[in-house]
Amino acid sequence: MAGPGVGDFKKSHCHLLADTGPMSRYRFIEGQRGTHRVRLLCQVLGVSPSGYYAWQHTQQQAATCEPPAWETALIKVFGRHKRRYGTHRLQVALRGKGYRVGRQRLRAAMRRRGLQALQPKAFTPRTTDSTHGLRCAPSRLLNQPKPTQANQVWVSDLTYLPLANRDWADLCAYQDMVSKQVVGWQIGATMPEELVTSALQRAFWAQPPMPGLVVHSDRGGQ
Structure with a gap:
């Protein structure tokens, strides 16, 4: 048929x-x-x-068709470093082996082969270390009524500020507990004791303290 x-x-x-x-x-x-x-x-x-x-x-x-030599090297480098390398560090590693490959080609090859780098957790610096072993002043705010006027209680703390170059700057600030106004602050590249005392001195210059003023901070070493 x-x-x-x-x-x-x-x-x-x-x-x-x-x-x-x-x-x-x-x-x-x-x-x-x-x-x-x-x-x-x-x-x-x-x-x-x-x-x-x-x-x-x-x-x-x-x-x-067999993959190009640089792609084979990419797979080996990616596995050797346990998926922690992104395209930037992979590019540097491949250049060390003699392969000059653009990051766009690396992304395409990784996407084609299902290779995805692990995303690191964001780094959050710690500003308070209560295990420094130094003497800590007792809290004078415990069991006390809340202040009702400005310049009765200032509170302070230390923190980190992320910079555009992926570095960190250190900030110490003093805030009035009633007005919520920042009465003094200081920024530095490190966190020595001078960062705290300079911020407090600037607060005294900007807002002369009243008798009985309580300055409260955390229990960090500074």
Whole structure:
């Protein structure tokens, strides 16, 4: 019994005869070649059998082609460093091995192979170390009524400020507990005791203290 002709195939697959590119038609032929003759498929879709076979040969070559040497080195470096290297450090490591690869190509290769670097947790510095072993003054605010006027209680603390260059600056500030106004502050590259005393001195200059003023801070070493 004769197989289906061109007319029969066109009737059953007329929705595929739209204006599609040759690559899409080649892929369709590849999927239908098990049930229809390649020559018939090419005739219906308006492509040449030689063009289809050339495309098929290119696809087979791409499937069996070995990755470039830099990509093999990328996989090894990525695994050796336990997925902790992003594209920047991978680029440096590959340059050390003689491969000059742009970060965009590295991203594409990692995406293609499903390689994703681990995201490190954000670093949050600690400003208070209560285990410094120094003598701590007792809290004079315990069991005391809340202040009702400005310049009765100042509270202070130390904190870190992130900089644009990924470094940190140290800030000490004194705040009035009632007015919530910052009465004195000081910024430094490190956190010595002078950072605290300088901020307090600036507060005294800006806001002369009243008799009985209580200055309260945390229990850090400074």
